[in-house]
Amino acid sequence: MDPKSFFRIKNSQEFSSISLDVFRYQYKHNLVYHEFCDLLGVNADKVTRLEDIPFLPIEFFRTKQVISTTKEATTVFSSSGTTASNTSKHYVAQLNLYEQSFRSGFELFYGNVKDYCILALLPSYLEREGSSLVYMVNDLIQRSDHPESGFYLNDQEVLANKLRRLDAAGERILLIGVSFALLDMAERGSFQLRNTIIMETGGMKGRRKELIREELHEKIQLGFGVSRVHSEYGMTELLSQAYSSGHGIFNTPPWMKVLIRDTEDPFRWQPKGRSGGVNIIDLANVYSCSFLATQDLGKRREDGSFEILGRFDHADIRGCNLMVL
Template structure:
């Protein structure tokens, strides 16, 4: 795919089905793993006339195969978290600039220019390991904000509390981006009334606390931190794009990302509404695979979706140990 493709998908305009079908043909011709999967399902390009006919690659392939279009030296390698009992996914990123443009344009679409924000990262578990796509995204957004108080706070809740007090006193727009267990710990230690602040959880209990539903997590954070809505980010190692929820657990995608549903008993049955397993088209994911069949169970409401949990018997990964 050439420069014009990325200019088109990141323009902010809706991406046509014709572009998605072109991407499918590119994948089939250049991604051997994906081609083998399509052939096994009997879904060659001449048989795919509509987006809903495109096969989605099981996300588990990122644990067992190198999923790439051709051979290249990756500029980044992302690895999932997980536990000592799980095999982690590896995502080889051909061009770091594509990931950077995707998350920057996505953030701007939902939250505006990062320079308007002070961005506080509470991501201790992710900072303690290498190759986290979430840490890369948060670190770059922190740098783009250019605010002197932006940064990572690890387990230093006292310093984070002091910073929030200072930001509140000057009316600074603030984004507190945190892994779920750390946000819960901070909210327990420092109950307060936040102002001009968005609290955004990224999932991740890491087995450290009693499992809570997303509703219970959000209700507790609302009570302890005094914010009206808890925002959420939906992303994963195997994708280059993120969906965001500004409350009530309803996620919206940027124009270059689409969500469909599939039946557990029939992976080729694609739905645009109702309940099922989540399939994601990430058009930024050109050089690995843009068509991903996740293990997440969800509900699709036209232009938004909700994540209900993870398919039974699938590996629990670091971003998904929370029972949703």
């Protein structure tokens, strides 16, 4: 199995075929996933459709080393959390797969990174170690090769002045930031940006009251003077990202797919247009687990794009009694 072939997928048939190959590989080489499938009573030899592949609850990344190779992990990405017990850890055996995934995904949706000045406002991520988002954005900043690209922690006034100056000069700018920091900046200053993409990565991180997406985006649009807000959908447990160019409608790269499960029965699929739990296939996760059941609520649209509607209350999660594994 050649992981590089994942990034050359051209259609749904190729995606399904490769997904089944990855499932068999991970069932054989990933002890956690293997035991999970066995407890479900799944006969791996009889899994012949993508829809029959079991999805591992993402919570396993908090308590288990989810890895599908005997190679040593070269990098460990970790999520934010108030205690060690609620921090997810993603053991990455081949960092180059992550790099190829996010580089190819960015180029697919936004073109050549060298066409941008990338400004990053990610205080909550910069304040801790092990963030996969910081790793990705730092790589994009370096590859942009723009002298003004860079990170900003709390010096929003300096960032605001730079943003106004570069935008007025006609520079093509990507400002990527965590939601609470973008909202703070939008409320403190009045902008009328014409050459800047504002991209939020989600989350108030306990800094501000959570807002529904429509309200958040409306406030950011008003403050920055832009007509829409882009979004990045990713997480510690994934090596690929989905992107939205506005209105919270996300699209995935060809090696990533979202399915929606029934909230009462995690082994039944919802039709397009119906809301439910978000399951993700990320083939770049070949050396951890590519089939993950998340805690997000969402729905798929007819064209295969998807929306994120919120998150499960922990009490609402069904079918996770196998977490005692």
